[in-house]
Amino acid sequence: MARLVRVRRRRRARGALVSGVLLAVVLAAFALSLTTGDFVIPLADVLATLAGGGDGGTRFVVLELRLPRALLALLVGGCFGLSGAVFQGLLRNPLASPDVIGVSAGASAAAVLASMVLGLSGIALSAVALTGALLTGAAVYLLAWRKGISGYRLVLVGIGIGTGLSSVISYVMTRSDVTEAQNAFLWLTGSLNGRSWTHFWPLFGGAVVLLPLALVGSRALPALQLGDEAAGGLGARVERDRLAMLACATALAGLATAAAGPVGFVAFVSPPIARRLLPGHGAALVPSALVGAALVLSADYAAQHLVPGTQLPVGIVTSLVGAPYLLWLLARANRVGRGG
Amino acid sequence: MTVPLSPPGPADATRARRRHGSPALGAGLLGAALALAAMSVLSLAVGSGDVALHDVAAGVFSPDRSVHGQMIIQEVRLPRTLAGLLAGSALGVAGALMQGIARNPLADPGLLGVNAGASVTVVLAISVLSLTEPAEYIWFGFLGACVAAVLVYGIGSLGREGATPVKLALAGAATTAVLGSLTSAMLLRDSRTFDQFRFWQVGALNGRDLDVLWQALPFIAVGGVSALLLGPSLNALALGDDLARGLGQRIVAVRLTGAASVVLLCGAATAIAGPIGFLGLAVPHAARLITGPDYKWILPYSALLAPALLLFADVVGRLIARPGEVQVGVITAALGAIPFVLLVRRRNVVEL
Numbered sequence A: 001m002a003r004l005v006r007v008r009r010r011r012r013a014r015g016a017l018v019s020g021v022l023l024a025v026v027l028a029a030f031a032l033s034l035t036t037g038d039f040v041i042p043l044a045d046v047l048a049t050l051a052g053g054g055d056g057g058t059r060f061v062v063l064e065l066r067l068p069r070a071l072l073a074l075l076v077g078g079c080f081g082l083s084g085a086v087f088q089g090l091l092r093n094p095l096a097s098p099d100v101i102g103v104s105a106g107a108s109a110a111a112v113l114a115s116m117v118l119g120l121s122g123i124a125l126s127a128v129a130l131t132g133a134l135l136t137g138a139a140v141y142l143l144a145w146r147k148g149i150s151g152y153r154l155v156l157v158g159i160g161i162g163t164g165l166s167s168v169i170s171y172v173m174t175r176s177d178v179t180e181a182q183n184a185f186l187w188l189t190g191s192l193n194g195r196s197w198t199h200f201w202p203l204f205g206g207a208v209v210l211l212p213l214a215l216v217g218s219r220a221l222p223a224l225q226l227g228d229e230a231a232g233g234l235g236a237r238v239e240r241d242r243l244a245m246l247a248c249a250t251a252l253a254g255l256a257t258a259a260a261g262p263v264g265f266v267a268f269v270s271p272p273i274a275r276r277l278l279p280g281h282g283a284a285l286v287p288s289a290l291v292g293a294a295l296v297l298s299a300d301y302a303a304q305h306l307v308p309g310t311q312l313p314v315g316i317v318t319s320l321v322g323a324p325y326l327l328w329l330l331a332r333a334n335r336v337g338r339g340g
Numbered sequence B: 001m002t003v004p005l006s007p008p009g010p011a012d013a014t015r016a017r018r019r020h021g022s023p024a025l026g027a028g029l030l031g032a033a034l035a036l037a038a039m040s041v042l043s044l045a046v047g048s049g050d051v052a053l054h055d056v057a058a059g060v061f062s063p064d065r066s067v068h069g070q071m072i073i074q075e076v077r078l079p080r081t082l083a084g085l086l087a088g089s090a091l092g093v094a095g096a097l098m099q100g101i102a103r104n105p106l107a108d109p110g111l112l113g114v115n116a117g118a119s120v121t122v123v124l125a126i127s128v129l130s131l132t133e134p135a136e137y138i139w140f141g142f143l144g145a146c147v148a149a150v151l152v153y154g155i156g157s158l159g160r161e162g163a164t165p166v167k168l169a170l171a172g173a174a175t176t177a178v179l180g181s182l183t184s185a186m187l188l189r190d191s192r193t194f195d196q197f198r199f200w201q202v203g204a205l206n207g208r209d210l211d212v213l214w215q216a217l218p219f220i221a222v223g224g225v226s227a228l229l230l231g232p233s234l235n236a237l238a239l240g241d242d243l244a245r246g247l248g249q250r251i252v253a254v255r256l257t258g259a260a261s262v263v264l265l266c267g268a269a270t271a272i273a274g275p276i277g278f279l280g281l282a283v284p285h286a287a288r289l290i291t292g293p294d295y296k297w298i299l300p301y302s303a304l305l306a307p308a309l310l311l312f313a314d315v316v317g318r319l320i321a322r323p324g325e326v327q328v329g330v331i332t333a334a335l336g337a338i339p340f341v342l343l344v345r346r347r348n349v350v351e352l
Helices: A002-035 A043-050 A056-091 A103-116 A122-144 A151-175 A178-189 A197-225 A228-233 A238-260 A266-277 A285-305 A314-335 B010-020 B022-045 B053-061 B068-101 B114-127 B134-156 B165-188 B191-201 B210-229 B231-237 B241-246 B251-273 B279-291 B295-320 B328-345
Strands: none
Touching (some): A103 A122, A122 A151, A122 A197, A151 B328, A178 B165, A178 B191, A285 A314, A314 B134, B022 B053, B022 B295, B114 B251, B165 B191, B210 B251, B231 B251, B241 B251, B279 B328, B295 B328
16 A cells, blocks of 8 residues: 555656656747747847837847747647647547547648638638537547447548548649649648737637646546446446547647648647656646647747748648657567557 | 457358358459449540540540540540559559558558658659659659558568557558658749649549550559469468468568559559549458458459449549539549448448
């Protein structure tokens, strides 16, 4: 008994330590993206500007250009990371992240149709993308439903729906003129270039509501992860809880997609990283969100400065970093014989 | 990962054979061939140009190019139909083969990164080497498909258990993402390449030279024949590696031959039609519903049903957006999604 308590205490200490370190990394990346750019503003000046001081030029650069972009990166990463952790945890499948099962594709298809066919922009576009994500998520869930949800059936249905939606996107891109198609393509890669407060507020509003909901709902997660029968036996209302959490996670992914496009691999790769940092902690929702935020912040920083004179979209960097990491993870897990 | 993913055991195979019997399956195969023939005729006879029915037959067998209808058949519809036949067969067989050698219900050229590999090298060829004709840049697509397949299978099969479904699918997803972002990075810097690529990317059968088909044909023939010969070995693989080895199968050799055939088939099909998703995933599952789990039957059924579906989709695409058309890749995705979802909802397919 005393041993169990000791193990628990050590695990909790490790959780706090890892979360603390992740938070520090996020803050450092955030500070870096506020201070550096075409010209460097010392951290003290940035802090003074945030507190209301600073001269006109600094105020403009920090408050109008860098702050909204950094906040957006932070939130987009956090939303994708949390969303991926909820999906993968609930469906007990490492493939079941919103980008794999078609939710991001649904948001993208809706947004591309809305902007290229209907000419929408701004909050209307965000709303359409969110609707697209939720509709796709609902369709995937309903189509995969068969006396309950099995992780693999949902992944397969999601891949099917996602493939269909991607081809719709490709088709719309062949029907429009090349500049428009190229803009859509840039957005589809996942980009924070030229984002301002107008992109930030819809995401912020959604996140303020959804993040706490997801975290409260996550209390049911450990029971659900035992499997449907065991969870039902423990008194969990399996389907209701799962549906509520999935809806939350879908909306988070949809809002993040609306704000920055389907930034590749963040939702897929953040939860495994968090789980590796904290083995035995289940789905590790908060660390996943922090990993996502750190990932998008640093990837966006790299995207701006990696190739001088070119602003790459952040999605290219997250994919170029995230996917080899996953390959490495696979190769490593395979060598010790735990590769699924 | 607790969901069992091994294919149905030998008991299922015996049951299926008892239920259907070889003669019935043989007759079914004949029916599939007839359906394919009907779709080919439909593909020749229907389209936006005005072609009289008697010009269709004449245009195929003894074309008189001064007659407008016969010229359309010779120049447009015949190459298009042949492209559908070749690319469809190749994708159907490749999908069945992939599902067999990897024992993976999710195996598909799109999912396992083969299409992404083809895309990235095609973009390289268009943007760096300034190639403009499909007949020139298709071979780069072929090369990319090979590299991606080798990469995905290599990473997926590291370790003790070899290429398990989950490892392969993860390796495929990761490779697709890496290659996809490389493709995007190149396309975003170069709007001329992007303009060409967006039409290639949807997957289409129109505008293909007969030259391209002739170039692709030997690869499809070699890949297809070796795939059909692998049927019995795939049945043994389905029992699991240990049992297959006990039955005297050289499983490494079988997997390598199978993978080589997949690369030949997918590369050639992508060269002909661009990245067409779904066909390789959905058709073998549909074939399995008819034949049971015996790969000696699944492979030929897939070879006939996939091009029939592809041609049907192409005809639908010509009709629904007149006077323009919807590329066949879009239609296969839309048409393929419905039976695919129905298939996935059947318990035995999900646990294949």
